[in-house]
Amino acid sequence: MHRVVALALPHVVAFDLSVPAQVFGRPDEGLYAFEACGVRAGRVPTTTGFSLHVERGLEALAEADTVLVAGFAPVSTPPPTAVVAALRAAHARGARIGSICTGAFALAHTGLLDGRRATTHWAYAERLAERHPAVEVDARVLYIDEDDVVTSAGVAAGIDLCLHLVRRDHGVEAANAIARRIVVAPHRDGGQAQFVEAPLPSPDARGLAPTRAWALTRLHEPLTVAAMARHAGFGERTFARRFRAETATTPLQWLLRQRVLHARRLLEATDLPVEDVAGQAGFGTATSLRSHFRRATATTPLAYRRTFRGSAAA
């Protein structure tokens, strides 16, 4: 079973630690083994006035398939050299290394972020970039997947990152099941802006959610932005503007994302030929599916299916 170890540095952001615990900490689901560790076993203070007790220290990293460093404060505190060494060793061994929120500062010290794209809490992005000029900091996204190194933005974006990892490891269905269990929206894309202009539903209307739901039932047919605008009862210009305010993407980009997600589900759950998957997901041609699929997942539909149908069980 894939072993996820979350590292709690002193003055850890407790929420950041809880997120992977909730996502990965259910061995009964048969997907992950989870453990939290500290620099050494014992008490770890949090940023919010209480302390945690971890059973193990850095030695736990030696057994991890994925290491996630939770946020901590103040970020100016460099991580102990033993931490840097343990993280580097885990990475060199082939483990996937990630951070949540300001955990990226610890990763940056290991040099693992040098020359890569990375993100952190928006309020700290500038500082990260200043202090570690070799890191290409992008504060506009929820998380960044550089394959063996992953980073996520502030606090709750850790949920998005963790679900993304589940999606990578076990597919859309598994990630959706976990999202359901922890009662969050199943998918916010990594590219989604950290500043959603209207994060809370406006009090008067439910916004465009009904239109999105409507569109989801029509993914298999050609759907134009104009048609969605009509459904919502707005002119196209206003529709696009409101859509962007709610979702931080454009209608077409959202639609393409949903189509790829649906294609992934079909690839996982059926043996339909790629042509048919493309058709049912609303892509006119398999070529079109392949190009968007590649952009979203960095693989091909067939390779994706092989990963999730070959070995993965129910």
Added chain:
DNA sequence: ATAATAGTCCGCCAGG
């Protein structure tokens, strides 16, 4: 793989 076509996005602006 490329080019032609159709569709989308967004700044700007006027109108309610």
Added chain:
DNA sequence: GGCCTGGCGGACTATT
């Protein structure tokens, strides 16, 4: 004036 709306042009993107 401040706000939302939607039409338009031209850049950009998707599709075939």
